[in-house]
Amino acid sequence: MNHRVVITGIGLCTPVGREVAAVWDNLLAGRSGIGPITLFAANSLPVRIGGEVKNFHADAVANAFPGVRDEPDRKVWLGLDAALQAIQDAGLDENGLGAAQVHVGVSLEYLAFEQVVSVLQAVRPGEALGARLLGGWDRGALQTPLDRLAELVGDRFGCAGGRFTNCSACAAGAQAIGEAFRRIRAGAVDRALAGATDSALNPLGLGGFSLLHILSTENDAPQTACRPFDASRQGTVLSEGAAFLVLESLDAARARAARVYAEVLGYGSSLDAYRVSDPEPTGRGAVLSMRRALADAGLSAEAVDCVNAHGTGTPKNDAVETLAIKTVLGQRARLIPVHSVKSMTGHMIATSGAFEAAVAALTLMDRNVPPTINLAHPDPHCDLDYVTEGCRAFAGETVLSNSFGFGGQNASLVLRRC
Amino acid sequence: MAARVVITGVGLVTPLGLDPGEILRRIEARETAAVPPTGFDPSPFACRLCAPVPDFQPQRFVPEPKLLRLMNRDAQLAVAAARLAVADAGLVVERDYAPEAIGLFGATGLAGLSLGDVAPLLRASAGSDGRFDPERFGTAGLKAISPLLSFKVLSNMPICFVSICERLQGPNAIYSPWEGHGAQAIEAGWCAVRNGEARCALVGGCDAKTHELAFVSLEQRGLFESWKHERQGLIPGEGAAFLVLEPESAAAARGAKAYARLVAGRFGTVAQGEDRLGVCSRLLGALGRITPAAVVSAAEGEASSRHSEAEALRRAGLEVPASIEPKPQLGTLFAAAAAVQVGVAALLAGRRAAGERVLANCFGHGSGQAAFLLETP
Numbered sequence: 057m058n059h060r061v062v063i064t065g066i067g068l069c070t071p072v073g074r075e076v077a078a079v080w081d082n083l084l085a086g087r088s089g090i091g092p093i094t095l096f097a098a099n100s101l102p103v104r105i106g107g108e109v110k111n112f113h114a115d116a117v118a119n120a121f122p123g124v125r126d127e128p129d130r131k132v133w134l135g136l137d138a139a140l141q142a143i144q145d146a147g148l149d150e151n152g153l154g155a156a157q158v159h160v161g162v163s164l165e166y167l168a169f170e171q172v173v174s175v176l177q178a179v180r181p182g183e184a185l186g187a188r189l190l191g192g193w194d195r196g197a198l199q200t201p202l203d204r205l206a207e208l209v210g211d212r213f214g215c216a217g218g219r220f221t222n223c224s225a226c227a228a229g230a231q232a233i234g235e236a237f238r239r240i241r242a243g244a245v246d247r248a249l250a251g252a253t254d255s256a257l258n259p260l261g262l263g264g265f266s267l268l269h270i271l272s273t274e275n276d277a278p279q280t281a282c283r284p285f286d287a288s289r290q291g292t293v294l295s296e297g298a299a300f301l302v303l304e305s306l307d308a309a310r311a312r313a314a315r316v317y318a319e320v321l322g323y324g325s326s327l328d329a330y331r332v333s334d335p336e337p338t339g340r341g342a343v344l345s346m347r348r349a350l351a352d353a354g355l356s357a358e359a360v361d362c363v364n365a366h367g368t369g370t371p372k373n374d375a376v377e378t379l380a381i382k383t384v385l386g387q388r389a390r391l392i393p394v395h396s397v398k399s400m401t402g403h404m405i406a407t408s409g410a411f412e413a414a415v416a417a418l419t420l421m422d423r424n425v426p427p428t429i430n431l432a433h434p435d436p437h438c439d440l441d442y443v444t445e446g447c448r449a450f451a452g453e454t455v456l457s458n459s460f461g462f463g464g465q466n467a468s469l470v471l472r473r474c
Numbered sequence: 475m476a477a478r479v480v481i482t483g484v485g486l487v488t489p490l491g492l493d494p495g496e497i498l499r500r501i502e503a504r505e506t507a508a509v510p511p512t513g514f515d516p517s518p519f520a521c522r523l524c525a526p527v528p529d530f531q532p533q534r535f536v537p538e539p540k541l542l543r544l545m546n547r548d549a550q551l552a553v554a555a556a557r558l559a560v561a562d563a564g565l566v567v568e569r570d571y572a573p574e575a576i577g578l579f580g581a582t583g584l585a586g587l588s589l590g591d592v593a594p595l596l597r598a599s600a601g602s603d604g605r606f607d608p609e610r611f612g613t614a615g616l617k618a619i620s621p622l623l624s625f626k627v628l629s630n631m632p633i634c635f636v637s638i639c640e641r642l643q644g645p646n647a648i649y650s651p652w653e654g655h656g657a658q659a660i661e662a663g664w665c666a667v668r669n670g671e672a673r674c675a676l677v678g679g680c681d682a683k684t685h686e687l688a689f690v691s692l693e694q695r696g697l698f699e700s701w702k703h704e705r706q707g708l709i710p711g712e713g714a715a716f717l718v719l720e721p722e723s724a725a726a727a728r729g730a731k732a733y734a735r736l737v738a739g740r741f742g743t744v745a746q747g748e749d750r751l752g753v754c755s756r757l758l759g760a761l762g763r764i765t766p767a768a769v770v771s772a773a774e775g776e777a778s779s780r781h782s783e784a785e786a787l788r789r790a791g792l793e794v795p796a797s798i799e800p801k802p803q804l805g806t807l808f809a810a811a812a813a814v815q816v817g818v819a820a821l822l823a824g825r826r827a828a829g830e831r832v833l834a835n836c837f838g839h840g841s842g843q844a845a846f847l848l849e850t851p
Contacts, residue, residue, distance in 0.1 A: 100612025163628060165584060165651075170606035173596045177604035185589070187518035189690045197694045198687065199584055202629060202650040207841055211746035218743055219841055220658055223582065223629035223650040231647055235662070259599075259611050267621035325645045327578060327637040332544060332625050344574055344643060463634030465646060 061240045062474055064314040065146025065302030066414045067138040067251070071107030071295045071401050075141060080418050083426035084447040088279035088400050090293050095130075095257050103266040105278040106257045107295020107402030109134055116140070121208055129166035129200040131296065132208070135253030138298035139209045142249060146302035147314060150213050157217040157245050158210045159236040161228030161252030163406040166200035169260045205253055217245045223406075226366075226461035227325070228252055229299065230409025230469055234323030236303050237469075246308040251300030251410040265294050268333065270370050282403075283430040284367035284396035285374045285438035292368040295402030299411035306474075318417035319474040321454070322355065324348025328464030335372055335460060339380030342366075345466035346384040346456060353470040357385045360392060360470075361452025362425055364416045366460045367396025368403055375437040377458065382440070393450070395443040399429045409459030413469050416455040420473040425450045476668045480732035480851060481820040482725045483563025483718030485555040485678070488804050488814065489525035489711050492558060498821045501803045508709045508805060513590075514686040520698035524684040525711030525805025527551065536639065544625045546591070547712065548582060549632035551810075552680035555714035556636040559676060563718035563730055567641055570674070570728055577644035577672030579663035580633035580716075581656035583681035583809035584691055591626060594618040632680050636716070644672045649809075653772075654741075654842020655679075656812030660717070661739050661844070667719050674724070678716030678813040683806070697839060706776040711805020715813035717820065722851065734823035734832065734848035742843045751782050751789075754837050758790035758845055766847070767830040769797040770819045772837035774806055783837060792833070798822065812836040816846050823850045 068075060071089025072082040082089070089107045098104045117136045118125050127133060143153065175188045189198060203221040210219045222232045229252030236250035256265060265271055272281040272291040283289040309316055326348060328341035335342070350357065363385075366377055382389045397415050404411060419425055428442045457469045486492065489507030490500045508523040516522040532550035535557045536542045545553070560567070567573055599615035601607030625631050630648045637646070645666050649655035656679040663677035683692065688710060692698060700707035725732050742757035744750045769787070773780040780799075787794055800818050807814055819834035826832070828850050836844040 097608035098612070100609045101616075102612075162650075163630070165629065169596075172592075173600050173606040174604060176593070176596050177600045184515040184518050186514060186516065186686055186690060189686070190518055190693060197691065199691045201584055201652075201691075201695075201840075203652065203655070203840060207746075210743065210841065214745060216743050216745060218658075218741055221650050221655060222647060224646070224648045225628055225630045228630075235647060238665075259606075259608060263611065263616050264624040264627065267616060267619075268624055269621075325647065326574065327634070327643045327646050329573060329637045329641045329643045332631060332634055332638070341643060348645070461630070462628060463630050464637060465630060465634060465648070 058241050059243055060306035061237050061303055061320045062306050062309050063301050063317040063320065063417045064304055064309050065142040066317060067141025067145060067300045068414060069109055069134045069138040070297035070411060071109060083397055083400060084424055086427045086429045086446060088429060090278040090281060090402050092278060093257065096259055098262065101263055101266060102273055103262060103271045104275045105281055105293060106262065107293060108257060109297055121212060124208060128168060129204065131253045131255040132205050134255060134296065134298040135205040136208060138251060138300045139249060142300035142302050148302065153213040153215050155217050155245065156215045157236060157239060157248040158206045158215045159220045159222065159232040159248055159250035160206040161222045161232040161406040161410060162202045163223060163225050163228060163254050164256055164261060165202050168198050209249065224461055224465045225463055226405055226408055227459045227465040227467040228406035230413060230459035230467035231325060233301060233410055233413050234325065234467055234469060237320045237323050240303055240305050247304040249300055250303055252407040253298035254404055254406040255296035256294055256405060257296045262294055280430045282369040282399050284369040284399050284428055285435055285442050286431045287433040287435040289369045289371060289374065291370050292398065293402035295404050297404040297407045297411060299407055299414050301414060316474045318420045318471045320469065321472045322349045322353025322470035324352055324468050326466045330464055332463050335376040337376060339376045339383060341464055341466045342377055342380035342460055343383050345468040349456065349468035349470045355470060357388050359454050360385055360388060360456045362392055362419060362450060362455045363394040364412050364455055364457040365394050365396045366458045367398050369398060378438045378440055389440055393425045393443045393448060394440045395425055395428045397426055409467060412457050416457045416471045419450060419455055420471060423450050477721035479664055479667050479719050479736045480722045480725050481717050481734050482720050482730040482732050483559040483565060484733060484817045484820055485559025485562060485716045486814065486817055487527055487551050487555040488713040489527055490804055494821055498818060501798060501800050504803060506803050511684060519689050519693050520701035521707060521709065523709045525709050526684045527712055544622050545635055546626035547682040548680045549635045551682065551712060551714035552632040553635050553639050555678060556640055556676055556716040559716035559718050560640060565718055573641045574643040575673040576642045577663055577666045577675035578633060578637050578642045578646045579659040579675060579677045581649045581659045581679035581809040582629050582632050583651045583683065584688065588685040589687050642676065651809055652840030652842065653808060653811040653836050653838025654840050654844060656809050657836040657842065657844030660812055660816060663719055664736055667721060675719045676716050677719060678714065679810040680714035681807050681809040682712035683710035683808060684712045700776040700778065704776045704778060708774040708806040711807045713807045714810050715817045717813060717817055732851045733820035735851050736846060737849045738847040740845050744841045744843060751786055754786040754843050755789035757843060758786055758792060761847055764831060764847065765793055766833040767795065767826055768822050768832045769794045770815050770834040771797045771799045772815065772835040773799050773801060775802040783835065811838055819848050823848045826850045
C-alpha cells in the first residue's frame with residue numbers, strides 16, 4: 057500500500073533570509089539576495105558577486121551541536137541551521153526522529169585549500185609533503201567528506217532509519233527529497249529529514265565556476281545580474297544556502313496533529329546523456345524528468361497549475377527548459393505561471409532543488425506565487441507567463457518543481473495542496 | 475507484483491585486473507595487489523601500501539580524447555567498469571532497452587582531486603610570504619589551471635560520464651562517499667527495476683584513494699589506526715565496479731545469462747558511540763535463518779576486522795562453510811566496495827548449483843552497513 061507523504065516542517069538559510077517567514081516575505085516582495093562577495097577577497101576574480109547568507113549567527117548551531125565548533129566547512133554550518141529549523145518547525149525532537157531517515161544533497165566537498173597553499177610552499181627539498189600536510193594546520197581536516205552533515209544531524213537526533221548523502225549536483229536537493237518521499241510512500245519509514253546544503257562561495261568554488269563561463273560578470277549591478285528568461289541574460293549567480301524539509305506519512309502527521317504545508321505527490325529523475333556542461337538542446341532529459349514526476353503522481357499535464365522552474369539565467373538553460381515545459385504541458389504551459397526564484401536567490405547549486413520544493417510548498421499554502429524579477433526584455437524563445445509583475449495570487453492545487461544539474465542529471469517534484 | 479531481479483553483467487576494474495574470472499581466481503589464491511605508492515613518499519603515514527589498478531588504459535574505453543580530458547581518475551575507472559558490465563551482460567542499448575528505460579545508480583568517493591591536479595593552482599596562488607594570496611589566486615592561480623577542472627571536482631561527474639558514454643537516460647541517483655553509500659546505490663537500482671520504474675539498471679561505484687591527498691584524509695580520519703597497533707589494516711585502493719540488473723523474465727527473454735538473483739538486502743546505521751558489531755549482527759540476523767553456501771567477507775587486512783565480522787555472523791546465527799576476502803587482496807575501494815562485494819558474490823553464485831545462496835557483506839567505514847543475499851537462479 058502506498059502512503060501519502062506530506063511536508064510538516066521547513067528550515068531555510070538562504071541569501072534572501074533565514075527562517076520561513078522572512079524568506080517568504082522577501083520572495084513575495086521581489087527582494088534580491090545578491091550582492092558583492094564579502095566572505096573573502098574576491099577583487100581579482102572575474103566574478104565578484106554572489107548570493108551570500110548574511111548575518112549568519114553560528115552560536116545557536118554551536119549550542120545544539122557542540123562538536124562542530126571547529127568545523128571549517130561553511131556549508132555544514134548552514135545545513136545544520138536549516139535542519140534544526142525544519143525539525144523545530146515540525147514540532148519534533150529526538151523522540152520523533154529515532155527511526156527517521158536523513159537525506160542530504162550536497163555537491164562539492166570541502167578542501168582546506170588556503171592552508172594547503174601554505175603547506176606546499178613551506179615544504180623543503182627532500183621533505184615528505186605528507187608529513188607537512190598531516191601537521192600543516194590546527195583546525196579541522198584537509199577534506200570534509202560529503203556525508204558530514206548527514207552524520208552530524210543523524211547522530212544528534214538519533215536517526216537510525218538510514219543516512220543518505222546525494223551528490224547529484226544541482227539536482228541533489230530535489231533528488232534527496234524525492235528519494236525520501238519514495239521511501240516513506242513505500243512504507244519503509246514514517247518520517248525523514250530531507251534537503252540540501254551548499255556553499256561554493258570560496259576562492260576555489262567561485263573561481264572554478266567562473267572559468268566555466270556560466271556566471272554573470274555584471275559585478276557592478278549584482279541585484280539585476282541574474283535574469284532568468286530575459287533576452288539580455290548573461291549567466292547565473294553563484295550563491296549558498298541550505299533548505300530542509302521534514303517529510304512524513306500523512307498518517308504519522310495526523311497522529312500527532314502536525315501542521316501540513318503540502319503533499320508530495322510525485323518524483324521523477326532522468327539523465328541527459330549528452331554533455332557535462334550543456335543541456336541537451338531539445339530538452340529531452342528535462343521532458344523525461346517532468347513526465348516521470350507527473351506519471352509518478354498519477355496526474356496529467358492538465359493538472360499542473362504552476363511550474364517552479366530551474367530558471368538559472370544561463371542562456372542555454374532557460375530556452376531549453378521553456379521548450380521542455382511546452383513539450384510536456386502542451387497548451388497548458390501558456391495558461392499557468394512559470395517562475396524562477398533564482399532571480400532573487402542566485403543558484404545555490406545542490407540546495408536549489410530543496411529550496412525550490414520548499415517554495416512550492418509555501419506557494420500552495422500561502423496561495424501566492426513569488427515573481428521572477430529582472431525580466432524586462434522577454435527572450436522570444438522564452439515565451440511563457442513568468443510572473444514578472446510581482447507576486448501573484450494563486451488558486452491552483454498543484455506545483456511542478458524542476459531541478460536540472462551539471463552533468464545532465466534532472467529531477468522534478470510534484471506537490472499538491474493538502 | 476514486484477519483479478524478481480537478477481544480475482546479468484559484472485564489470486570490474488580492480489587492482490587485480492579487469493577480467494572477472496581472473497580477479498576471482500586471484501582473490502581466492504590470496505594474491506595481493508598491494509604495492510608501495512610510487513607518486514609520493516608514504517613514510518609519514520601509518521599505512522605505506524596502496525592498491526592501484528596497474529596499466530589501466532582509459533583510452534580503451536573512452537575513445538574520444540576530448541571527453542577523456544574532462545575526466546578524473548575515478549571517472550575513467552567508472553566508465554571502464556560500466557562498459558565492461560554492459561558488454562558482459564550482452565546488453566545493447568536501444569536494441570534491448572530504450573536508453574530512457576535504463577536507470578543508473580552509483581556511488582563516488584571523496585573528490586577525485588589529486589595534488590597533481592591542483593598543484594599549479596596552489597603554487598601560483600601563494601604570496602611572497604608563502605601563504606595564500608587571494609589577489610594572486612585571481613591574477614595568476616586561475617590561469618594556471620584548466621577551465622575544465624570543475625568537472626574533475628564535482629562528485630557526480632564520474633557517474634554522469636557513464637551516462638554519456640553508455641547513453642543512459644533513466645532514473646538515477648548518486649551517493650557519496652563510503653561503502654554503505656555504494657550499497658544504497660545498489661538498493662536504489664534494485665528497487666527501480668523491481669518496481670518497474672526502470673526496465674534495467676546499472677548500479678555501482680568508483681573510487682581512487684591511492685594518491686597523497688587521499689592518504690592524508692584517511693590518516694586524519696583515523697582509518698590507518700590498525701596499522702599502528704596490528705601492523706595490518708586497510709590498504710587504500712582504486713577501482714570501480716558496475717552490475718547490470720534486470721527483471722529475471724526480461725533477462726531470460728533476451729537470452730541473457732544470469733549470475734545471480736538478488737533476494738534480500740538489509741541495512742543498518744551505526745550511530746555515534748554505537749557498537750558496529752551490534753549493528754552488523756542485527757542486520758545479518760534480519761536475513762532470517764539462512765545458510766549461505768559462501769560469504770563474501772568485508773574484512774580488511776587486520777585480524778580484529780576479521781574477528782569482528784566472524785562474531786557478527788555468529789551472533790546472527792549464520793553458519794559459514796566458505797568465505798572469500800576481497801579487501802585484503804584488492805585493497806579497500808570505499809565507494810566502489812559494495813559493488814565489488816556484490817559483484818564477487820554474483821561470480822561465486824554463477825558457479826554454484828541452482829538455489830544456493832551467497833552472502834555479500836558490505837561493512838565499511840562511515841555509518842551505513844549493509845548485506846545482500848544472492849541466489850543462484
